[in-house]
Amino acid sequence: MSYLNFGVFFAPHHPHHADPALQLRQDLKVISEIDDMGFDEVWIGEHHSNGSETISAPDLFLASVAEHTKHMRLGTGVMSLSYHHPFVSASRMVQLDNMTRGRVIFGTGPGKLPLDAHMMGIDTTVQRRRQREALEVIMPLLRGETVTAETDWFSLQDARLHLLPYRGPGEMEVAAASIASPSGSQLCGTLGLSLLSLAAGTAQGFDTLPSNWAAYEKVAAAHGHEARRDRWRVLEPMFLADDRDELDRIVARRIPYAAEYAQVWAAPEDDLAWTRSSKATIDHWRDEGMTIFGKGTFGGPEEAIARIETLQEQTGGFGTFLILIHDLADHQATLRNFELFASEVIPYFRSYRNQNRVGTLDFAKNNVGMLAGNAVAAVEHATKEYESGAAAAWKRMSGT
Known part of the structure; x- marks a missing residue:
């Protein structure tokens, strides 16, 4: 089994009735804790509307995260390139990369929320083209090249970054989002980007994982x-x-807010009977899926292990599993979720770390007679040495 990394993807998704300043601080606290637990990456999204996904500047938030973490890599999940001049996007990310000593992953996408585009007057049909055009100039800029370019939405004249990635020209990892169609894979393969598969939880996204990777390899x-x-x-x-019953109890209070947000993505003809109770909602999420990310695993660690193994089998192997986290429970239950993942799921996929511990224990159990005999012999030897030494000392003291 190849080495598997684990990360956490914060859109974030929060109930819209609570204090957003507190929610931002709690996100920061959770990320600090999971860094100590051994998670490898954290990803922060960019959204400007709909009230739930509250972070509009992922690079700004990650700059704060960097001061509260030591180990995790920091990804924008994702920066919506169609919303920004590409020179500014590249400049901001390179600054963050230097501030964090090379911990940054520049995750990119066209922009997810239709209301974001509507409010900015952007035609949603051009967003993917804009993402590609932005990346076509961002990649040479990150390599230290001078770029001149003209499109219908930005211009560059003799443009070059005055800072370069911390580890050298072209050494910042850049990724692009892929849903189900091969367009994301083709973009990544063309420009040499890392592939970020966001819709493995959907039936179509799961089914197309192998073909998308094949397309990526071919184009790359x-x-x-x-690739x-x-x-x-x-x-x-x-x-x-700890188990499904406990999970259902933990999320009962907040799951209605997740259901309310999911309705934003529902088609007019969809049957929304699953939103009428907390139990119906979580069951629907397990079996059908609530948003563009598809169905989820909500239960004990053994269910998470089984699902990740299924994904490994379907894909033939990938590098990092990202947990899409929703604000479904209070702070302590959220931390317990990550503790279970860190203490039971991650070690399962990194069993080599414990193989010698298990080996020495097995040897001890299989040779208990010999080892116990050696321990007894050692005690007897020490006792005899002590007794002979004490007798000699007594003779010296008594002059006999």
């Missing part, structure tokens, strides 16, 4: 890039408790 090879499985990230919703 045609453009002289290496690296260790940089392939697969995302699904998950939330863990």
Whole structure:
């Protein structure tokens, strides 16, 4: 089994009735805790509307995260390139990369929320084209090149970044989001980006994982890039408790707000009977899925392990599993979710770390007679040495 990294993807999703300043601080506290638990990456999204996904500047938030963490890599999940001049996007991310000593992953996308685009007067049909055009100038800028370009929405004249990535020109990892169609894979392969599969929880997204990777490999090879499985990230919703009954109890209070937000993505003809109770909502999320990210794993650690193994089998292997986290429970239950993942799920996929511990214990159990005999012999030897030494000392003291 190849080495598997684990990360957490915060859109974030929060109930819209609570204090947003507190929610931002709690996100920061949770990220600090999971850094200590051994998670490898954290990703922060960019959204400007709909009231639930509250972070509009992921690079700004990650700058704060960097001061509260030591180990995790920091990804924008994702920066919506169609909303920004690409020179500014590249400049901000390179600054963050230097501030964090090279911990940044520049995750990119076209922009997810239709209301974001509506409020900015952007035609949603041009957003993917804009993402590609932005990346076509961002990648040479990150390599230290001077770029001149003209499109219908931005211009560059003799543009070059005055800072370069911390580890050198072109050494910042750049990723692009892929849903189900091969367009994301083709973009990544063409420009040499890492693949970020966001819809593995949907039936279509799951089914197309192998074909999307195949398309990525083919296009990457045609453009002289290496398709690296260790940089392939697969995302699904998950939330863990000790068992399903405990999970249902923990999320009962907040799950209606997640259901309310999911209705934003529902078609007019959809049957929304599953929103009428907390139990119906969580069951629907387990079986059908509530948003574009698809169905999730909500239960005990063994369910998470089984699902990740299924994804590994379907894909043939990927580098990082990302947990899409929703604000489904209070702070302590949320931390318990990550503790279960860190203490039971991650070690399962990194069993080599404990193989010698298990080996020494097995040897001890299989040779208990010999080892116990050696221990008894050692005690007897020490006793005899003590007794002979004490007798000699007594003779010296008594002069006999």
